[in-house]
Amino acid sequence: MSAAVRIIPEGADVYTVDEQKVGQACEHEAEYLHVQRGRLFGTDDYYFPANTIARVDEAAQRVELALTKDQVDAHDWTVPPPPATVPERPVAGAASPVDAASATVPGQAALNDRDEIVVPITEERLEVGTRPVELGEIVIHKRVIVERRMVPVELRREAVYVERAGQASATPEDWVPRAGERVIHEEAIRFPLRGEEPVLQTHPVVAEEVVVTREAMTERRTVSGEVRREEVRVDRTDARGSGTAVDAAATTAAAGATAARDVAATPPGLPAATLRPDMAVIGSDGRPVGRVKEVRGDDFLVDRPRQRDVSIPRSAVRDLTVGEVMLAVPADQVDDMAGTSPPLT
Secondary structure (H helix, E strand, C coil): CCHHHCCCCCCCEEECCCCCEEEEEEEECCCEEEEEEECCCCEEEEEEEHHHEEEEECCCCEEEECCCHHHHHHCCCCCCCCCCCCCCCCCCCCCCCCCCCCCCCCCCCCCCCCCCCCCCCCECCCCCCCCCCCCCCCCCCCCCCCCCCCCCCCCCECCCCCCCCCCCCCCCCCCCCCCCCCCCCCCCCCCCCCECCCCCCCCCCCCCCCCCCCCCCCCCCCCCCCCCECCCCEEEECCCCCEEEECHHHHHHHHHHHHHHHHHHCCCCCCHHHCCCCCEEECCCCCEEEEEEEECCCEEEEECCCCCCEEEEHHHEEEEECCEEEECCCHHHHHHHCCCCCCCC
């Protein structure tokens, strides 16, 4: 369905193909879509041609453009397109400049020399990002161990030595017992002896240290995901009401073969400055082939994932865009038209 017959509700959110919001639909004409984007003071007006509208979801109040955010920013969309010119109505009775041979039959539309409808075909690209997550943890345990140790220590103590004297120092005449004192009797004399004993006590000290270091490291992994892409199916209906379906793959293959013949008929070789390493190489069917690895004289080397590198002549290039090389043949026919593949690297 063309953009002219789409019903775009006023106030619908307008997004780019990479899910960046542009603004809200304000006015929808046959030639353009008027979008307003609010800012701090006032609004900005954008006028997008009708052929840049990729999808309209009336239920969700959403419009998707066939443009990326970078394409919207790189172009000036603030100037409204000129209004379509309306042919003047001929005056009754005046001579028409069109002769009878070129006059159209009443009730039938006039034939145009050339008319085209641009149908954007979008697809999803897989982008990989990272986020911090907790992968696990380590636990350091300390336990108490009781062990017996032998420590030498020096202790002091008192000792008693008893000596017997041969004769008393006092004479019997000098010693006179007191009244009532028993001179001869049994008696026990106690003399305390002192010494040292060991006293055990402990206090903590740092015997050694254990150092745990944590550092970030990078590893390469391969992830996969599902993406969606659009395919074109053309239904053709003749004047009798019978319709036929044209396979999109067959149409694409035929277009690729025609483009290949056109490219082969032209002088081979695009300027060397237009091809650069690391550009994405896409087949005419929209399927990825690989990335440009090396640009040489009449061909360029393409690095393909999990396949041999392939050498493709410059004459097989149908179109060049920013960062992308479009071939004139489908992706599965690259090996048939390419030269000898070098060994695996």
